[in-house]
Structures are given as structure tokens and as C-alpha cells.
Amino acid sequence: MPIGKLTEFNVRIGNWTLYIERAEMFFKMNEVKTDLWLPTLIAAMGDESYELLSNLTSPDLPSSKTYTEVVSVIKNHLQPKPSFISQRYHFRQRRQNAGESISQYISELKKMAKYCEFKTALEDNLRDQLICGLRSELIRQRLFAEENLVYGKAVTIACAMEAAEKDAAAVEQKTTGGVTDPGGGSETGSAASALNAVNAHSARRSGPGHWGHSELFSEGLGRFTGGVARLRVREGAVPVFCRARPVPYALRERLDDELEGMLRAGVIEPVESADWATPLVLVRKADNELRLQPD
Structure with missing residues (x-):
């Protein structure tokens, strides 16, 4: 009994290269002899695919060709080699879309780089486009600060920071709630708790959103006057002075x-x-x- 199944090829939407890769794995897993690869492929590809093959090899019959020739003639017809300059242009224009994770963005970049012919410079180009196309300015600036940044490290940092941002957002969402006052103001988290406490001791309002305590909602920056704040560091800590980063x-x-x-x-x-x-x-x-x- 054969392992797996070699299905028909869909000429309209199928990817010939991927179909052949799966077909060859099927041949190897089922120990199909090399001289039987072409007959097996022709028998499995389906009527529409065989009709296309017959037209491409006419006036010769497909059976008169070698397996490699048949694979190549269909590939050249369905997947002609694109201009690498055009592919590089589209690669450079790619940006991370809204709602697209960094992992998904990287996967798309790899797919687009397939025909860009970057060769040994592939990872450098993937790194550069990853950084340039990120939606998060915070993650981009973090990557800018790294010295001798290679592609693998850039991916690790970017994905870790994205995961940290999502975790922080999830924690904040769980630990904060929203309160809306009749005057149209809205507060969340600890600010909402403070507002509730004020409201519990006052049934009168002196203006929209003030709830009788307008001094708490004055314009400008507030200031703590309850004492002097002190920062404590571990004994023996060595001061760290980081140089300023260039500003756009x-x-x-x-x-x-x-x-x-x-x-x-x-x-x-x-x-x-x-x-x-x-x-x-x-x-x-x-x-x-x-x-x-x-x-």
C-alpha cells in the first residue's frame, strides 16, 4: 500500500514547484524507480495538466521526453523566472501590515526574497528590510542601538520585544478597568479608583468631570510636595554612562x-x-x- 497520495495538479492556482517537490518525496517514500517517475507523474497529474503538457511538447508526445524535460517545460510556462530587479523593488517596498505579527512579516520577506538573487547577502538584506519595515518605532530604535547586529539576533530581539509588549498590554487590560462620569470624562486603572473615592465623599459637582474637587483636575503638570525622593542602588554598584543615540x-x-x-x-x-x-x-x-x- 503506497505511503501518502499524489493528487492531481491544479493548473489555475497550483504551484508547480511545490507540486514536484511533493511528488518526488512520494516517489522516494514509495521506492518508485527513477525510470517510472515520468509515467507515474503523467498518470497522477490529471486531464487538464496533461492537456497542457501535450500542447507544450507538440508535435512530440510527452512520453518521448525525459522526466526532467517535462518538469522544466511546465515550470517555464507556469512560472517564468521574474526579473530580479523587479523582485527587489517589491521587496524594498514591503512593510509590516497592521495586525501582522513580526513572525508573519519575516515569513513574507523570506518568500519575496526567493527571486531577488541576494545570494550570500540574503541575511543582510532580510535584516535591513525587517528593521526598515517594522511598525513599532520603539523596536526599530532598539535594533538601531545594537552594534554588529546580525539577522538572527535582530529577529530574536524584535520578536521578544513584540511578545513583551503584548504581555504587558494583556496584564494592563486585566488589572485596569474603565469609569466614565456623566460629564463625559473617562478614567482608567488607579485614576478611576481615585475618582471613585472622591465621588464617594462628594455628591456635588463643580464642573464637567471635576466631581467637587477641581484642584485635582487643574491644567498643567502636578507636583509631589510630600518630601524628598531618594534613589537607592546596591552597595558597590558601578555607574553606567550610555552615550546618546543619534536623533533623526x-x-x-x-x-x-x-x-x-x-x-x-x-x-x-x-x-x-x-x-x-x-x-x-x-x-x-x-x-x-x-x-x-x-x-
Whole structure:
């Protein structure tokens, strides 16, 4: 009894190369002799495929050809070799789509690179397009910071960061709830809990969303005045000073504005020197504003 099944080939939507790969595995698993590969293939390919083969080999009969010749003549007809320049153009245009995971994106890049003839530069090109096409600016900047970044390491870091982002989002969704007040305001998580506590002690409202405590919802940045915060480090810890990362030219002015605003608000202050330093990562928010966060 044969192992597996060699089905008919669908001329309209089938992939001839993959069909032949499966056919040859079928031949080997069932120990079909090499001189019987062509008759077996012709018997299994189906009427439509055989009619195409007959037209391509006319006036000769398909049976007069070798197995290799038959495979090649159908492949050249159904899958003519595309221009590698055209394929590289489409490869360079590929970006990660919304809702597409990084693993799926990488799989598509590999598929598109098949006819790009990158040869020994394949992994370098896959690495470059992976980074350039990522939707996450945070992951891209993290990869930019890596020295001597090879393709395998880029994939590992990108997938790990994507998984961490999903896990963090899932935890946040489980641990936070939403509260909407009649004035149209909305709070989540700890802010919602604070709002509920305020509401429990006040039945009066002084304005939309204030619930009788307008001082808690004033414009501008709040400030903690309950004491002096102290940062504690392990005994014997060695200071780490990381050099600043290059900032895209298009974002430099906006970064300067953000830093000036933080300086005026008292969030940061200038220093002449420091033992500890960490680079900034610029993250574009949904409203197109920038979020500055240390890496």
C-alpha cells in the first residue's frame, strides 16, 4: 500500500514547484524507480495538466521526453523566472501590515526574497528590510542601538520585544478597568479608583468631570510636595554612562521643544556632568506627539 497520495495538479492556482517537490518525496517514500517517475507523474497529474503538457511538447508526445524535460517545460510556462530587479523593488517596498505579527512579516520577506538573487547577502538584506519595515518605532530604535547586529539576533530581539509588549498590554487590560462620569470624562486603572473615592465623599459637582474637587483636575503638570525622593542602588554598584543615540533630523526641533517644556515645568534640570546616563527613546504617540522615555 503506497505511503501518502499524489493528487492531481491544479493548473489555475497550483504551484508547480511545490507540486514536484511533493511528488518526488512520494516517489522516494514509495521506492518508485527513477525510470517510472515520468509515467507515474503523467498518470497522477490529471486531464487538464496533461492537456497542457501535450500542447507544450507538440508535435512530440510527452512520453518521448525525459522526466526532467517535462518538469522544466511546465515550470517555464507556469512560472517564468521574474526579473530580479523587479523582485527587489517589491521587496524594498514591503512593510509590516497592521495586525501582522513580526513572525508573519519575516515569513513574507523570506518568500519575496526567493527571486531577488541576494545570494550570500540574503541575511543582510532580510535584516535591513525587517528593521526598515517594522511598525513599532520603539523596536526599530532598539535594533538601531545594537552594534554588529546580525539577522538572527535582530529577529530574536524584535520578536521578544513584540511578545513583551503584548504581555504587558494583556496584564494592563486585566488589572485596569474603565469609569466614565456623566460629564463625559473617562478614567482608567488607579485614576478611576481615585475618582471613585472622591465621588464617594462628594455628591456635588463643580464642573464637567471635576466631581467637587477641581484642584485635582487643574491644567498643567502636578507636583509631589510630600518630601524628598531618594534613589537607592546596591552597595558597590558601578555607574553606567550610555552615550546618546543619534536623533533623526526631522525630530530634532520637536525634541528640543519637549526638553524645553520639561525644563520650564521643573521636570528636569541641566547638569555639567553625571556618573549615570541613559539614552532617550523617542516614541510617537497616537496624537502624533512625542513621548520621551529612557531605554
